Amino acid sequence: MADKQFKKKISDALENDVLRGALGRFGDTYITAREKAYEGYDFPSIRENIVKVKSYAASHLDEMIDQFEKAATARGAKVFRAASGEDAKKYISDLAKQQGVKRVVKSKSMASEEISLNKALMAEGIDVQESDLGEWILQLAGQHPSHMVMPAIHMTKEEVADVFSGHLDRVSQPVITELVKTARVELRKKFLEADMGISGANMAIAETGTLMMVTNEGNARLTSTLPRVHVFLVGIEKLVPKFEDATHILQALPRSATAQQITSYVTMVTGPTPAYYQDGSVKDKEFHIILMDNGRRKMYNDPKFKKTFQCIRCASCLNVCPAFQLVGGHVYGHIYTGGIGTILTNFLNSENDAKNPQNLCLQCGKCSEVCPGNLDIPEMILELRNRMGEKQGLPFTQKFALDVVSNRRLFHSLLRVASKAQKPFTKGQPVIRHLPLFLSGMTEKKSLPAVADIPFRDVFKTIKQDVKSPKGKVALYSGCLIDFVYPRIGEGVISALNEKGYEVVFPEGQSCCGAPATYMGDRNNARKLAKMNIEALDAENVDYVVSACPTCTHALKDSFLELVEDDPALAARAAELSRKSFDFSKLLSDLGGLEPGGDGVPLKVTYHDSCHLKRKMGVFAEQRKLLSDTKGVELIEMKESDRCCGFAGSYSIKFPELSEPILERKLNNIEETGAEVVAVDCPGCLMQISGGLDKRNPNIKVIHTAELLFEKRNKKKQKGNKK
Template sequence: MKREFKESITRAVNNANLTGALGKFSEAYKVNRAKAYEGMDFEALRGTIADRKAYAASHLDEMAERFTANAEAAGAKVFRTSDPAAVKEYILKVARENGVKSVVKSKSMATEEIHLNAFLEANGIEVGETDLGEWIIQLAGQKPSHMVMPAIHMTKEEVAELFSKEVDERLSSDIPRLVEVARQELRSKFLKAEMGISGGNIAVADTGSIVLMTNEGNARLVTTLPKVHIALVGIEKFVEKFEDVVPVLTALPRSATAQLLTSYVSIITGPTENDDGSRKELHIILMDNRRSEMARDPKFKQALQCIRCGSCLNVCPIFRLVGGHVFGSVYTGGIGTILTAWFEELKKSDDIQGLCIQCGNCKEVCPGKLDIPEMIMEIRRRLVAEQGTSLAQKAIFGVVNNRKLFHGMLRAASIAGKAFTSGSFIRHLPLFLSDLTETRSLPAIAAEPFRDRFARIEQPKGCPEKAVFYAGCLIDFAYPEMGASLVKILNKAGIEVVFPQEQTCCGAPALYNGAWDVAAQNAADNIDALRADEATYVVSACPTCTVALNHEFGKTLETAGRTEWLEKAKVLAEKTVDFSTLVKRLVDAGRLTLKEGNELGKITYHDSCHLKRTLRVSEEPRELLQKAGYQVAEMFECDTCCGMGGSYSMKLPEISAPILQRKLHNIKETGAPLVAMDCPGCVLQIRGGFDREGSKVEVRHTAELLAEQVE
């Protein structure tokens, strides 16, 4: 990442006003959104939206032709173009033909996308934003930090300062007074403007209608008071039929601001009369700007299902810390990363794509069913394909792809690291490595890796079932006790455990850095080593590795052109199961018994991102721990990322550290002396964080706790 970009991150995370405002909103949003969707089938609703938006996106030319015919039949003038410059020239031409000197605008991200305000002002036309948030950032000389709430990053005190300068009066931060000032100032703009410019939340092909959703009523004034109205609409806003409007109207306010509905819904079909009896000019500009190209791309066509609610920003742990001015260009957050790569250019997303920690929160709440993390991964892949990898990454991946060399270096690190090891932790590292232990301790490399320890474990003979254990690097070389616990539990259920010595890195580090060829080789090596066709199960106690085995290997190999491995990858995926799911099945089937009557005290549980959001596992470990005798006390934001993100915590420690601190605080607030989790990466992050601050809270993998209670 560029130095200036890293500096902007540091400034953002140390801005107490910014992180405070975004933090309070995100906390309230999650609770209020849940209430807003109470009694509704969100999955069914977003399935409907995704289907209807996907249909429109795959028939863009047809939608545009039908919309144009119907809108023009109703009296509107429709202009369609792929060129943002042509959009601006068209608007300027209409303005000059009508003697326009003053324009009022309602909130429109499409106009932000083409930098319309600066263009009009450079041509002598006064532009007034009338959405309260947009007016605030216009006065501040900033760009929106959120698609729905453009001034969410600003405090009421900062707004009062801006308004005071605008009206030349010392104003307090009393919100009703500030709103009154805004109303007074904006009213004159509405009355003198000769042209109103709006966007459009929805464009209905069958009726030629534009649908606008607002909370302040300014859009109605923008579209009715001036004699000329121009609506700039991206062609991704199409739906086919009028009935398709209802699902979007239902989901957008609930997802955007956790409201049941917006204050105003305006449906514009053709021009209306002005006060003097003349007919208003209504111009509708259908802007492409690479949207048609996106619709033809199999990896990114789903992005056109976005309804611009901003819910992906509202739940993003990174956006909550850095805000939109760091995490985006015109469009911000995860979806902003994708739109920046398309509407501007791929290399413009180079820095911001690295902000995504791949926690999957956004995918879970998106009403358009966009897989934003997957698309960001594809951006990374294309950036690597276009720009190549750095020398440092090439060296690292070269080592990882050589199993013997990789494992040999880990063994050597166990010996070399003794000088920096205290107990089971590395608390200080020298020179340029010192940052790695600044906010958390690191686990010492085990003196004996699991692969060596496994050979001494006696297993039951003649078992009818065989489980291949995929340990992953952390369990193998840092936490062998977790692996031993898993073997003990499965043996108790009458399952023989096999540990192929040839298994190596699952490829996640390479994959998440865009190096798909490297990840594909890791996949092929592991498929060959694990021999899933000879096993009843392939089990892992690391969710990231489990996801790699049963979700990523096939896609990675196919993308890399290694199709000869696809059938074996499919067999491996079908056999792969995470630890807690398998143990829950065994307990339910009566094949595994946990000691009864135990009262082991209170614990809390942290959900790892991959386990809950990709593997859809959250209740199983809790039920197992309760059966074992633990009282599970739920922590606040139990399923929010701990900030580990694999190599993310090393690349962006300034973001990882405050996320970790929030997680540690939430754990301690439960009063539980012990926190359980199913991910060794989360154990590394959270255990290291507690050790660094000297806390006595114990951090354990679920497998370790259950192994102590099996009969």
């Protein structure tokens, strides 16, 4: 659970309208601009090439370092291998003393930020000047970067003007062109006076010993050419084997980072350039390259995190992250920000500094969708979370709740009790709109669903399945919400599968899929529930296992496999369960879909994509086809249909202050469609969105695809049954 100080940072960021506005405007335009930048390019192919290049370099790391050092040394460079940040700082400090350096000018380098290089050099009495415009602004403001590519993205032109006015000898007006002109005038003399230039690099090419910088300002070239001593500080993950390999990264880096076709400058430095001294002499400059580890090997040698070497530091994961767009980078607490930043912080700085930031991840998967390195950042953050849970334990209340959930009989008994105890709060309605005292905040912005009077496991026993000559048998995995909150969804699943000629069974021993335990970092209870469900579902004796909750389906197909991998017999059963498990819309589609039908009554429907269903399982067209084939349904596409609704399981409880504005954006998009109904395939999304709409616009209903199909296709049958 996040501590109070971290919560205070979040609160302060959310109250900063300037910050929210700056991040929101960029986030809104980035997606469209990125799509336009990639027009005519095969992003999956580019990504595949990047993965191939970067993974090869990582798996041959020592060979790449040796090759790079040999090539760079042959061209006049001095190469130093720094095992730690302290080693790198000492090398640069000693070099500065040896060369009589008094003034240093730096171009953008996140590696130098990572090890607090400026602070170390300034402690030695050396004047250090940032020359990247964003970095210089932050240096004057006494801040560190909030974004890996656009360090001052959180600041407005008015704030920058105030910073300039406070540090320079003249008042600056908030006009961007004038601010840039001011920076140019102030920094130009710094380049001319500097004794040492320090640069970062986007790539280090082993074949030729070349350093490559991809920038939008001319400062990097001035830093690398004017001072008589030049130092490149480069993380060992930046190595690529050959020159031609760099082209794949060059195709993706500007498009993913800033949605540009190409940056203003692509600078390649191979060996030292001439240095011009004040006495008129010309000599090759002192040219040094530091290849820094500082925890990178440890990260690569960890099987769960070795793919981090495929990251090209484009920060596209930040650009699409709903949480980052609300709070910015400074909330993350260290130099690297966003999802990938949390992982880097854990290995390159400390586990403690990553403890709070990892909680910000919604697990929506949008970052993985746009990542040119094809990293599954949410899965890696989950791994961090679970390791922290095993090492440090969970807070008592979380651990107690998860222990209850993993005890099937106790958990189900408590839910049955809750269905009776909630009566004073439901007042005969299927929702809870107000809770008393300290619980009141839970219903301030959205309603909560009531626990069903009769759970689905009891309803199932009353359902008559009239299937003549069944084609096969399907086990229905309901998950907690369908079983105890939305049993009608389960009825819809059965009806559709019966129509396709399949008999549905409901294994009584099933319980929670373990997702709450997994996402809160309680791997022990997650394993316990995985084992319980593998045994209960008995996949060997059915043709398919169907779920109508994508989070549960993901657990059945993927999570269980990992949780029981150390038990060969159980792992074999988990593999069989994985092979046979399908989400409702996917299974129905694979079985040929339903014949066009329905009551024909006009109904405007829009669709919200579940994060797990679309991005984990790639299912998004199937449910739309099912809805479109239903007579009377007019399907209206929603803007940002696949943007997270802010539920994310326990996230909406841990971080209601973040969940609510994310939900608000979703509700705005829903209302813009003019639809009467929102169809969803995730009970969690249903609970989140319907709760918000009940408070804001109760005329719009939210319904699961399975239930909507059931209602539209079986209305006459239902009326007949009532008679």
